[in-house]
Amino acid sequence: MPQKQEYLSKNQQIVLSIIEKAKGPLKAYSILYNVQKKGIKAPLQVYRALEKLIEIGKIHKIESKNAFIACKNSDCEISKATAFSICNNCEHVKEIKNSKLSKYLSNFEDNSGMKYKKYNLEFFGLCRDCKLKQ
Amino acid sequence: MPQKQEYLSKNQQIVLSIIEKAKGPLKAYSILYNVQKKGIKAPLQVYRALEKLIEIGKIHKIESKNAFIACKNSDCEISKATAFSICNNCEHVKEIKNSKLSKYLSNFEDNSGMKYKKYNLEFFGLCRDCKLKQ
DNA sequence: ATAACAGTGTAATAATATAACAAATATTGT
DNA sequence: ACAATATTTGTTATATTATTACACTGTTAT
Ligand SMILES: [Zn+2]
Ligand SMILES: [Zn+2]
Ligand SMILES: [Zn+2]
Ligand SMILES: [Zn+2]
Numbered sequence: 001m002p003q004k005q006e007y008l009s010k011n012q013q014i015v016l017s018i019i020e021k022a023k024g025p026l027k028a029y030s031i032l033y034n035v036q037k038k039g040i041k042a043p044l045q046v047y048r049a050l051e052k053l054i055e056i057g058k059i060h061k062i063e064s065k066n067a068f069i070a071c072k073n074s075d076c077e078i079s080k081a082t083a084f085s086i087c088n089n090c091e092h093v094k095e096i097k098n099s100k101l102s103k104y105l106s107n108f109e110d111n112s113g114m115k116y117k118k119y120n121l122e123f124f125g126l127c128r129d130c131k132l133k134q
Numbered sequence: 135m136p137q138k139q140e141y142l143s144k145n146q147q148i149v150l151s152i153i154e155k156a157k158g159p160l161k162a163y164s165i166l167y168n169v170q171k172k173g174i175k176a177p178l179q180v181y182r183a184l185e186k187l188i189e190i191g192k193i194h195k196i197e198s199k200n201a202f203i204a205c206k207n208s209d210c211e212i213s214k215a216t217a218f219s220i221c222n223n224c225e226h227v228k229e230i231k232n233s234k235l236s237k238y239l240s241n242f243e244d245n246s247g248m249k250y251k252k253y254n255l256e257f258f259g260l261c262r263d264c265k266l267k268q
Numbered sequence: 269a270t271a272a273c274a275g276t277g278t279a280a281t282a283a284t285a286t287a288a289c290a291a292a293t294a295t296t297g298t
Numbered sequence: 299a300c301a302a303t304a305t306t307t308g309t310t311a312t313a314t315t316a317t318t319a320c321a322c323t324g325t326t327a328t
Binding site: 063064085096097098101104105108110111112114115116117118119120121122123124125127128 | 235
């Protein structure tokens with residue numbers, strides 16, 4: 001099985017490394033502020049890197065937050081099938097790695113018999129810590 | 135079982151009626167342009183109405199498109215559990231009404247045993263029409 | 269070499285969403 | 299009816315998120 005080519009350009013490496021170091025999802029402009037000392041000056045440079053990183057599955061976009069998080073699952077089929085849990089209180093976000101869930105959704109057929117190549121699922125609730133504190 | 139109070143204010147009615155008439159999801163500023171003749175002049179008036187309509191489950195936000203669509207399911211528990219199919223080609227969006235799916239997701243427990251009150255799922259693929267045309 | 273392609277830099281601008289404040293209207297309790 | 303409370307509205311300004319347009323650089327393939 002040939003590996004997908006994953007050479008990263010300079011800007012892509014810079015952006016990825018910021019996102020990987022972060023504890024949670026980062027917003028595009030917060031990434032921008034964080035990398036200005038490294039020569040990336042404009043939003044577009046960040047957005048272009050983000051686009052590529054999403055395409056190759058290194059990061060995902062949390063749509064409900066307009067924020068970006070590093071992929072922790074080696075088997076996220078190039079970002080085609082993603083699921084996240086999001087805490088409503090502390091905003092903690094975690095990628096869900098659950099093969100039953102991903103099989104269920106990948107094989108899901110809607111009422112007209114249609115299947116889907118790609119999905120994104122976002123769960124909202126209280127994380128364990130926040131639940132205990134209540 | 136007491137009914138939830140769903141009296142709508144003037145602006146809320148105007149915005150809802152535009153969204154219900156639309157064939158697909160509408161963007162906030164396109165709603166704004168459509169209602170300017172009816173006295174709504176500023177984005178905030180639209181966003182406030184949208185917020186309320188989402189809260190009471192009359193409409194949903196399609197997060198990946200920043201667009202808003204009327205709810206077609208009478209039993210979307212006040213927008214706590216939503217699923218959509220989105221065509222990558224023609225942008226057609228349809229709310230998925232499938233009780234097996236909603237039960238599965240509402241009862242889903244992640245690896246740490248956590249359950250979630252709310253979720254949003256977006257499926258992407260080609261709709262029937264676009265598949266045939268290919 | 270030269271065409272094709274992916275990436276870069278920069279400026280300008282578009283699109284989406286919220287903050288802050290003052291006023292009007294509706295709802296509730298007495 | 300009246301005051302107290304909560305909700306909705308109107309308006310201006312501003313914040314946040316994302317894309318267009320254009321000129322340029324470097325690498326790869328034939
Ligand atoms: Zn992933
Ligand atoms: Zn939390
Ligand atoms: Zn619905
Ligand atoms: Zn289609």
